[in-house]
Amino acid sequence: MFLGLAELRHAPGRFVVLGVVLGLLVALMTALATIADRHVTDLTGKVATSPADLLVLDAAAQGALQASRIDDEAAAHVRQHAAGAELAPVGEQRMGARVADGELLDLSLWGLDPDSPAAPEVIAGRLPRQPGEAVLDVADRAQGAALGERLTLVDTGTVLEIVGFTAEARFGAIPTAAVTYDAWTEIAAEAADADPDEVEPTAMAVRADGGVEELAAALNGSSSPVQAAPPSSLASQLPGVAGVRASFGLLLGVAWMAVAAVAATFAVAGVAHRQRTIALLRAVGAPRRRLLAALTVQLLVVTAVGAVLAALLVVLAAWLAPADVPLRWEPGTWAASAAVALAATLMASAVAVVRLARVAPVDALGARR
Amino acid sequence: MTGARLALAELRARPGRATLTSVGLALVLLLALSVTALADGLVRGSTGVLRALDADVVVTDEAANHQLLRSRLVGAERTALLMRPDVATAGQIGLVPTSASVGGGAPERVTAVGFSPDAPAMPRDTVDGRLPRPGEPGSAAVDVALAGGDVVVGDTLSLAGEREVEVVGLVDDASFLQQPTVWLGQHDWARLRQAVQRDADYAEQLVGATVLQSTEHPEAVATAITEEHDELAVTTREGAVAAVPGVSAQQVTLGAVVAVTLAVAVGLAALIGVLQVLERRALLTALRAVGAPARTLLASVAVRGVLLWVGALIVSTAATVILATVAPPSVPMEVRPVIVASVGGISLVAATLGVTAAAWPILSRLDPQDAVAEEPL
Structure with missing residues (x-):
């Protein structure tokens, strides 16, 4: 030595x-x-950190959230097989946005109800409860985001107040915000020049009292219009x-x-x-x-x-x-x-x-x- | 020339000694080539749809900020752009993410591209068959990457599990965000969009981005249109390529990784230079004693280093090609000659400098008198 x-x-x-x-x-x-x-x-953070036991997507979307829409038939299928489980709609849409008066950003905007199986966990501030409120991911502080700051959706002109921050919950490697599901529906409808009633959820979140695997198997049965999987599993199947x-x-x-x-x-x-x-x-x-x-x-x-x-x-x-x-x-x-x-x-x-x-x-x- | 002959003679006399060094060099070069090929494949796999077009300016709505997928410009809006003297012709494309299965096989994620029958909106080349004709229903041209390359003209394609179209042509290198594309006429695209995005009505015209062929410098045209139309985001095709989600971040990140890998290669070259001289110190001292100039010895060390480098580059290129072939389809490595040439060229220059810079301080201090002294332990 x-x-x-x-x-x-x-x-x-x-x-x-x-x-x-x-x-x-x-x-x-x-x-x-x-x-x-x-x-x-x-x-994948937004999906991977979801507190839901299962996330349900349109089967034809092949795991791609952007291609998923839960129509009436799919929603009925979920309700039929997940009777007794807690269900919540989830929305996701890409938009142009500005934090304060900063530069134009690509934003992944999520609709998640605060008291539902889809509610994200915040590490600062609180969850949005009103139509004009949003949470952003803490990584987006680099874009100038701060509690009380404005987030403007350029597609619709909607101005949101940042009321909280999530952690490790970005999606698509771009800034990611969440509003209540009803607020998301209004924004998505306005962006698509459609009626809010016509806007379908991108996915559904399911919270079950045990038997998650059995429930997933039941939801994914043959000729099922949906694909159900735990968030971590779904995250690993996302494109890229x-x-x-x-x-x-x-x-x-x-x-x-x-x-x-x-x-x-x-x-x-x-x-x-x-x-x-x-x-x-x-x-x-x-x-x-x-x-x-x-x-x-x-x-x-x-x-x-x-x-x-x-x-x-x-x-x-x-x-x-x-x-x-x-x-x-x-x-x-x-x-x-x-x-x-x-x-x-x-x-x-x-x-x-x-x-x-x-x-x-x-x-x-x-x-x- | 004496230096080169010395290097070649030594390599011929003791080829085994160079083998391990070559393996080390080849692995570092394999790393550099793999990272570069991966970076290239990632960018090309995300931007093929833009590169396939014969357009030089891309127009989206302002909120979409050059993103094809988010743009909601309606086809009719391009009429105003067509009136401009700096625009030769204009076309319209619309993108919808969906799924497709060939002949009843497993569905896979694709991007459906609706295109107007105008030159800038159509893929420049088809590798087989043709593009759907204007107004022709139920037909599509598809990316050869679909179904693992097993799709042929005449196959039936099921889109989003409900709409069937016949494959009438194949296009190459036209993927978008690592997914194959399916090129559809306006009617099929609008029907598909309505089925996939049920909050969207049947679109009488393509909704998406407008693509232009300009008569002047594309950058100048983009700037001029932007100044006149606040509601539009206009850029060159290269600008739109850079704006594809993830592309600029991938370029910066993997570019830094390539730079570090090349730095490793230079460091390794310097290490080889030092080791070459130290290993043969006694012999080099003897050569100095019989009159060989230090520069000739340096040349022999440099030539030996370069020859090892060239050998390692050949081995690593072959290994990279094999790696790209056996890697799973999700790894988008593309080994193009330009990548081998650029990595090989840059690393060769850097390595030559590394070898000579590291070897020269030792060679220049070799004392011919040591050759007649007792050999140092």
Whole structure:
């Protein structure tokens, strides 16, 4: 161990370069994992955080909220199979909006009744109870949202007062607001130039007293006009989610292999560079185990230094990143990435161990080169 | 040239030593190529519908803020735009998210695009068959990506589980928000919209965005129309592409990831440069002692690094193509030659600089006298 640390102190240059490379790779892994998590939360949070036991969509919408409408037939089907359960309509529509006099934003506007199974949880302020009130997600503070501030829906000219904030409840990775369902119906009707009675809910929220799986199975029976699923399950089926998870998972896998390959390259080159020194140490009686430990310690120390560097880089990047880049400093994700990098480094050191094990004491005499 | 010969001779003499280094380089390049291909695929998969059009200016209502899906401009409103001298021709498109199944198969999410029979609103090319003719009911042109690429002309398509249309043509690279598109004439589109969005009446004209072919610079035309029409949001096709939900955020985010990956590649190149010199310090010192200039030795190190890089690029390109082929359909990776050329070119230049910058300080300090001294341990 001391041998390994002594060499680190004696010739720090190449260890510094390796530490920087590993640090960048760990930072990359941390950023990829964080971005993937945050992006999925931004895409699906409003659905995933729904307190309902089940959300019911139009079967033909194939899990896409924007394509879903619960018509009379579907609503009757839900009422028939969910007798005794608490039901509430849910509305979702995309609109143009301005916070105060800020720039024009794309907004996902939800209609959710405050005392229903669909009611969102607020972390500040309160739920909307009047037609002119709305809650926004706390992430939208970056757009200037604050309690008491105005939210203007450009499509209809409706002015809403922000009375509360939700957390991790965005939808479609855009600013997300919720009003009462009746207020949403009025707004949706005005935007579509239709009568409020013609506006159908996008989905229905169901709260059951147990037997959720059985209820879902009953609602999803053959030729059912609806698709019922728990919010978390529905969130994972929303458009784009599977792609984001699979894509970033793929990239993380490649990054992990890159860490292992870089560490292995360095370790093998290190053994080749010091072959005669290692052979001499073997010739004067240094056990092979001790030399292996020195090599492993060097790799672990450099990876640990790289991980610390990665933490600094991610903190800096999160601080500098624009608001629409979902990068945050999340210690858990960084720790997981650093642990994975350490594991990759240990695996990589096995390649060098094989090479080191082949170094014979006689090599010290230069007989084999 | 001596430096290059030295590098080639060494690679021929000890090919095994370069293998592991090449694997490390190839994996970092694989990462850079995968991220770039993914970023490209994500953007192209979200914006194909706009790129497929032969339009250079896109007009939405002001509230829609360039978003095709939210725009509620009615077809008749384009007449005023057609009167303008800077507009050659205009068309209308309307988008409705829905589902489609081919031949009774499992339904999948699609975007139905209603289009007017005007040049800017029609896809430029069909890869098979034709587009629905004006007034022809029950026909559609579909994106080849539908049904995993198994759709052919003559298939029957069920839209939203209730309206059936016959596939009369196939279009390529025309998806929207990672979903295939189905191109319909006005009547079929209006019927479908009425069925899917039951609060919407049958639309006598397409409701959505107006697309223009301009006679002047598109940006100037967009600015001029915006100044004259407060109720409209007008931009170039490129502007509309950037306004598609998620596109700009994806470009910024994945662009930063690509930049970090390239920085890793440069760092790795520097590491390889240092290791190459340290590993062969005794030999390089001997070469200095017999008169080889430090620059020749640097050239040999740089050429060796470049050759390793080129080898790694070939391997990583093949690996990226394989990865894109075996990846699940939800991973929108597209390995286009321009991506390989740009990532390969940028990384090669950066890597050459990294190798030489890292190796030169050590090479320039090599003392020929050390060659006759006892070999250091």
